Amino acid sequence: MKTINDFNFENKKALIRVDFNVPLNENFEVTDATRIQAAKPTIIKILEDGGSAVLMSHLGRPKGVQKEFSLQHIVDKVSEIIGVQVKFAANCVGAVAEEAVAALNEGEVLLLENLRFHNEETSGDTDFAKQLSTLGDVYVNDAFGTAHRAHASTTIVAQFFPDNKCFGSLLAKEIESIDKVLTHGEKPITAVLGGSKVSSKITIIENILDKVDHLIIGGGMTYTFIKAQGGQIGDSICEDDKQELALEILKKAEEKGVKIHLPVDVVGADDFANDATRKVISVDAIPDGWQGLDAGPETLKIFHNVILNSKTILWNGPLGVFEMENFANGTITLGHSIAEATEKGAFSLVGGGDSVAAVKQFGFGDKVSYVSTGGGAMLESLEGKTLPGIAAIRN
């Protein structure tokens, strides 16, 4: 795996695909700069080598040129974070971009206008990618969030740099973290899968059954499994047409020697609302009029023990409706368990959508080994898919 550490960027212009798709408020100010911060180490290494950085990114989903999606809005923020006054080119290809790149000196940073102002970006157009490729001596991909897309700047452009392409440090860290879990994870390996639906996690479950020793299933998915096994789930969320699949998963897990842990008790509610009446109920004896919205105390004890005995932990999806304060306890307690295991030496990776949001909201971000920056890209990695943006650098 070639990374920026395999290159010396002295007198070189690095064309870097970053993920600066950051949220902006109504005054076009950046409200969460995490993604800019995450790209900083790569940019700094290149500048410290004596090179210059040409940054390209998309922002939002513009239809053609729409000024509200201009990357000009974030120039000041990027400058503040990188510590260098960033220059801006009002187009990512053509004379404007080429002249700005030609004028770039070592130690300088240029941000190109939104790639998606050109439809050729998302269609993966080869000519457009070729134009981009003229803007740098070395191509660096540091955008994990778009690595699952075969777009011009994330994938196609790499073919014009047969020997001069590499991963930025953020993308390298993402790849290493996934490998640490799925390829050479230290045993016992435990995956915690929560969230709302079996159907959205099924490909992940199928892929990781070959990799893990323990699979903890929680959240809304629980009830499809429990009902399939003959339990009474009241009004809990359930995908009736996935019951057979749930039984198949349990059977496959047994054949492969994977221990599945399902909740034994839940926090039941008489309404899908934070102020609903709550009571702890056995997971397979939920009366009509009640629904399970969080993991119960016995369940959390069992999950805690499994987690504390694991050397590698993957967490995707909340254990309950954590957006409602009264049903967040399961997700928070699980976060504590994973933090404790990590402190004792386990490797823990949190990835994909809502678990990342939960980890940030409850302050576990720096208590786990790694929090992935890519939602869809992470999910596709866990499904065992080869991401085009990663393959393009490796090939």
Ligand code: AMP
């Ligand atoms: P996902 O996007 O599939 O990871 O699902 C995340 C969502 O699942 C969150 O918004 C949770 O509120 C929801 N969720 C978790 N547990 C339950 C539950 N027991 N009933 C309904 N929704 C749930």
